[in-house]
Amino acid sequence: MDLPAPTLEDIRWQAVLARSQEQNFLYAVTTQGVYCRPGCPSRPPLRRNARFYADAPAAEAAGFRACKRCDPKGERAAMQRAGVEAAMRMIETAETIPSLEALANNAGYARHHFLRLFKEIAGVTPRSYAESVRGRRLSAALAEGTRVADAVAEAGFGSESRVYETPGRHLGMTPGAARRGGQGETILTARAQSAMGPLLVGATVAGICFIGFAEDFAALEGDLRHRFPAARVEAAPDALAETMRAIITYIEEPKAALALPLDLRGTAFQRRVWEALQRIPFGETRSYSALAAAMDMPRATRAVARACAQNHVSLAVPCHRVVGQDGSLTGYRWGLARKKRLLEQERAARGSPD
Known part of the structure; x- marks a missing residue:
């Protein structure tokens, strides 16, 4: 005998039990008088005490108030984000890296709580964010042709040794190479037609640094040169033949993840x-x-x-x-x-x- 299909409320109840973070509804607890996100860390209610609503206004119209733990209206999250964004602006405008205590005080939180919030919202620690800010300043100064020593000082590093102590950490290349726009580096390239249209691959001695397709070759090469404006770009179809075959095969009929040596340059x-x-x-x-x-x-x-x-x-x-x-498709550079x-x-x- 076929079982009856689950109702929408059945599906939502299972999402509550699973504490699913990716659901577009809220549930309320009649015995508590509150409404929550499905992923609320609070103990799930009894099924008979749960009610489901499409959004916060609907739950509040039924007489429920927002849970303080899961913050279904996002008010606490908005305040926390504002505090972290204020700290990020403080880092951006400071000549030297502010202390964790100064940042936390400015945001209005205790140090350890602020550190956790900053990592959750910004994705990195305040120190890492500050170093990326210095890296951007350094990169911009070098791109303008500023001498390395002066650019390092203006960016707030104090000494060149701080930049060179971990090669590639701040710029993905040495400061000298960054100042020269990649001058001194050679980017090998190969072109081919693929099932996705024109395909351009670029590689340094460290690995693949560019894969682009679906645009004309001039646009693809322009994108590559924008990253390495002074690098030597050299066509090398034979050197990249095996790599190109692997990529074309993947585009035509992917059977497994595309595994290639990569030269990933970023923060x-x-x-x-x-x-x-x-x-x-x-x-x-x-x-x-x-x-x-x-x-x-x-x-x-x-x-x-x-x-x-x-x-x-x-x-x-x-x-x-x-x-x-x-589950919907979102923006993709190649369409x-x-x-x-x-x-x-x-x-x-x-x-x-x-």
């Missing part, structure tokens, strides 16, 4: 996001919020989305596997139709027998 946070993208299993997708949660930064969703958009090695760092919270095609092919390959 510490960006690289962390790109590494998280590479951990999304082949044939699966994640929402931006789920990706942020997997990185233990549930409130850094917007920062995660920005880092995904700054990925220069599409396919190898599979930003196409990130979708909207409701939503191509994103849909990639996801459908990966799902089909994952579901087919070996």
